[in-house]
Amino acid sequence: MFKQLVNECIVTLHINIDGPVLVKSGLAQVSGPDMAWVRVFRNGREEVYLPGSSLKGVLRSHAERIARTLNNRSACDPFADSSCGRIFDKRKPKTSEAYRDSCLICKLFGSTGFAGRLATTDAYALGAPPEPVQRDGVGIDRFSGGAAHGAKFELEVITEGTFATTLHLRNFELWQLALLGFVLQDLSDGLIRIGMGKSRGLGQVCGEVKQVRIDFLGLKAPQVVNGQLSLRGVGSLFDDAHEYGIVSPDEVSIPYSGELRSNGVRTTAIFPGLTFPWAAIGDRWVQRAVSFTDPLAHERQGGRQ
Numbered sequence: 001m002f003k004q005l006v007n008e009c010i011v012t013l014h015i016n017i018d019g020p021v022l023v024k025s026g027l028a029q030v031s032g033p034d035m036a037w038v039r040v041f042r043n044g045r046e047e048v049y050l051p052g053s054s055l056k057g058v059l060r061s062h063a064e065r066i067a068r069t070l071n072n073r074s075a076c077d078p079f080a081d082s083s084c085g086r087i088f089d090k091r092k093p094k095t096s097e098a099y100r101d102s103c104l105i106c107k108l109f110g111s112t113g114f115a116g117r118l119a120t121t122d123a124y125a126l127g128a129p130p131e132p133v134q135r136d137g138v139g140i141d142r143f144s145g146g147a148a149h150g151a152k153f154e155l156e157v158i159t160e161g162t163f164a165t166t167l168h169l170r171n172f173e174l175w176q177l178a179l180l181g182f183v184l185q186d187l188s189d190g191l192i193r194i195g196m197g198k199s200r201g202l203g204q205v206c207g208e209v210k211q212v213r214i215d216f217l218g219l220k221a222p223q224v225v226n227g228q229l230s231l232r233g234v235g236s237l238f239d240d241a242h243e244y245g246i247v248s249p250d251e252v253s254i255p256y257s258g259e260l261r262s263n264g265v266r267t268t269a270i271f272p273g274l275t276f277p278w279a280a281i282g283d284r285w286v287q288r289a290v291s292f293t294d295p296l297a298h299e300r301q302g303g304r305q
């Protein structure tokens, strides 16, 4: 996105399995169950894991739902001809233009026009990795779309375990951090399912935020005054914000009782457990979504014909 990194939020997240879950391998299986868990070779053995790309996809579709609730135009349909990515494929804009003209969800998660701000690492099991068990999946075609009617089907599920991952949000605007907060809240409330068979009761998980860390890089890092930290979005840290259509200035005062660590280049605030004050920034997202007007409205109509 930008050549320089000016701020970053790193969320340490645990994902607790809360019922049968299947995150399928994308590879064709030579033997074993028809629907096998995705595995990785790690610590000298094969174990199940949650690929970062699948997690990102799940968080993205949920963010789309949240966005459309507030303003139907604020999220494009990433699979349609009218998507930001398809339009940029034709137009080949500069990165700053692509960012400026994208829908709010592409601004956060990216499109073919540019890489997104949010990155998710692969999630590995904490402690001993759960062992998948086989379940009979007759009728699974209704959610897989791939199996023959009435065929007997084996699928692998895990029913317990905790996976640890980190989310990295780089060069964020405050509304993006706030939207991530709403997504994490819904994940904690068990409202986001992962993997296959969501409509059939599979995929129940519960997120648990273990820590939120905010880094500021460079000389515009904020200080703590009277227990308040001025949280700065990229619009208050980056000189060419207007070229990208970034909200500027972008700053909000939040309570912070911890120590600020700084080595003169990187300044870090750490919020352990659930102490990050999401409520103090929530309005940034709501206002941005409600007031969003779509710069690509005309081109999207062309794409639909």
Ligand SMILES: [Zn+2]
Binding pocket: 075, 076, 077, 083, 084, 085, 102, 103, 104, 105, 106, 107, 111
């Ligand atoms: Zn879009």
